[in-house]
Amino acid sequence: MVTNDLGEYRLFGLRPGRYFLSATYRPGQRLEANEEDEDTEGMGKSGYVPTYYPGTPDPARATALTIKTGDEIPSMDLLLEPTTVYSIRGRVNNFGSRRNPNGVILILEARSTGLGWSVPARQAIVDKPDGVFEIQSVLPGSYTLSAFLFDEGRRYQARQSIDITNFDVEGIQLTPLPGMDIRGQVAWDPKPSLEQDALILSVRPADSTFQSGAQARVASNGAFSLRDVPESLYRLSSTGQSQDCYLKSIRYAGMEISDDEFNVIRGSQATLEVTISSRGAHVQGTVKDADGVPAPGVWVALVPDETRRNEFHLFKQRTTDQYGRFDFRGIAPGDYKLFSWEQVEQNAWEDPDFLKAFEPKGESISLREGDGKSIELVAIRSLGHEQEKQ
Numbered sequence: 001m002v003t004n005d006l007g008e009y010r011l012f013g014l015r016p017g018r019y020f021l022s023a024t025y026r027p028g029q030r031l032e033a034n035e036e037d038e039d040t041e042g043m044g045k046s047g048y049v050p051t052y053y054p055g056t057p058d059p060a061r062a063t064a065l066t067i068k069t070g071d072e073i074p075s076m077d078l079l080l081e082p083t084t085v086y087s088i089r090g091r092v093n094n095f096g097s098r099r100n101p102n103g104v105i106l107i108l109e110a111r112s113t114g115l116g117w118s119v120p121a122r123q124a125i126v127d128k129p130d131g132v133f134e135i136q137s138v139l140p141g142s143y144t145l146s147a148f149l150f151d152e153g154r155r156y157q158a159r160q161s162i163d164i165t166n167f168d169v170e171g172i173q174l175t176p177l178p179g180m181d182i183r184g185q186v187a188w189d190p191k192p193s194l195e196q197d198a199l200i201l202s203v204r205p206a207d208s209t210f211q212s213g214a215q216a217r218v219a220s221n222g223a224f225s226l227r228d229v230p231e232s233l234y235r236l237s238s239t240g241q242s243q244d245c246y247l248k249s250i251r252y253a254g255m256e257i258s259d260d261e262f263n264v265i266r267g268s269q270a271t272l273e274v275t276i277s278s279r280g281a282h283v284q285g286t287v288k289d290a291d292g293v294p295a296p297g298v299w300v301a302l303v304p305d306e307t308r309r310n311e312f313h314l315f316k317q318r319t320t321d322q323y324g325r326f327d328f329r330g331i332a333p334g335d336y337k338l339f340s341w342e343q344v345e346q347n348a349w350e351d352p353d354f355l356k357a358f359e360p361k362g363e364s365i366s367l368r369e370g371d372g373k374s375i376e377l378v379a380i381r382s383l384g385h386e387q388e389k390q
Contacts, residue, residue, distance in 0.1 A: 016071075017345035018064045018354065021053035023078045047085040047137040050120075055079050057139055059110075064354070068343070085137040086164050090172025092131035092147050103127075104149045104176065107210045108135055111142040111161065121210050140164045144207060147174040154178055157211070157230040179214075179228035182264065184272030186222040189248055192278035198240040201226070201274065206235040206261045226272070233263050237313055241276060243329040247313060248277040259311040280330035281367040285375040287324045287340045294324030295379045298340055301349040302328050303362065305335040315350060333369045337362030340377045 003009045003023075025048040052062035055078055065073070092104045108122040126133045126147075135145075147158045156176035162169055186199065201224055204213035211232065216224040236250055237260070252262040253270035262272070283302065287295045297319055304314040314334070318326045326340075339349060339362050348354045361380050365373060 024050045046082040088135040088169045093175040107146045179230040182226040203234040206233045246280040246330045246332045249275040260313045279370040281371040284327045287377045296322045300326040300340045342379045
């Protein structure tokens with residue numbers, strides 16, 4: 001929303017949950033230092049950037065706001081102050097299609113914030129026929145810059161990592177190219193008793209919320225081909241297998257992948273080998289509230305131990321049925337914690353800062369392949385309630 005002439009705002013109609021509050025000032029023109037000479041060229045300028053509550057340009061230092069039903073929170077003031085920002089300059093080169101680089105979409109994304117929520121990416125359009133571009137008002141940090149273009153139904157892309165310290169970044173060269181085909185094979189260990197006729201493998205970028213991925217249907221002999229996959233770090237997932245299956249191992253370019261991510265590099269003829277086990281563990285149970293009454297419709301999250309929380313395919317979540325029951329199947333062997341909350345925003349448990357407050361309340365469980373276990377949980381009160389008790 002837009003503030004009024006006094007800088008006031010009012011956000012209303014919010015659902016209960018956790019929120020991050022930010023403000024962006026757009027005065028209509030870029031703010032620069034009053035004086036500029038050759039000695040300070042490329043050393044950064046004064047400008048306004050998005051500011052996160054309680055008053056920081058660093059999203060990793062933002063404070064999450066927990067809003068309960070009927071809450072009205074006054075005096076959520078943010079102070080916007082100019083800070084030193086930098087520019088990224090470069091060129092998008094002709095990539096061999098019939099179009100010139102004019103009209104290429106540029107996306108600048110922070111590489112890592114350590115958060116379970118996504119920081120909005122910066123977008124820009126290359127509007128010069130020679131492909132020259134400039135992205136202004138960028139804070140110091142680590143970024144990925146991507147260039148996208150769709151030409152005659154095909155996607156062209158280029159990506160480059162950028163680190164900004166205390167100087168402008170000059171001379172970036174991006175040459176968008178078409179993606180590559182990745183062939184692979186699925187093996188079963190052991191093979192399920194029922195034939196799998198709708199198994200789909202999908203890859204999505206692990207470090208981008210903007211870039212699309214690819215998917216492939218697995219043939220009856222286990223072969224598949226992921227088409228038009230650009231260079232990037234990808235995360236693999238599968239759908240269509242029976243509910244007791246899990247991804248047991250991934251090998252890319254002949255190397256075992258310790259988590260669910262692998263890096264696609266142009267020029268390599270690497271194959272992807274995926275092993276799926278049909279002997280996943282099974283956990284079921286019930287959730288009750290603090291009074292011992294079954295809790296229907298609450299979230300239950302199965303969270304891997306802290307050493308594996310970057311493997312997002314290991315997280316599982318369910319809502320309880322009308323009797324407060326839950327059921328997880330196809331769980332990979334390992335150590336986990338089970339959590340349930342009376343009120344919680346979906347996937348909030350993937351945020352390390354959120355989970356830290358509830359870590360002692362999780363029920364630990366260790367699973368081997370083919371295990372079946374039952375457990376009873378007590379729903380955790382909301383974060384706001386826990387804070388009020390303190």
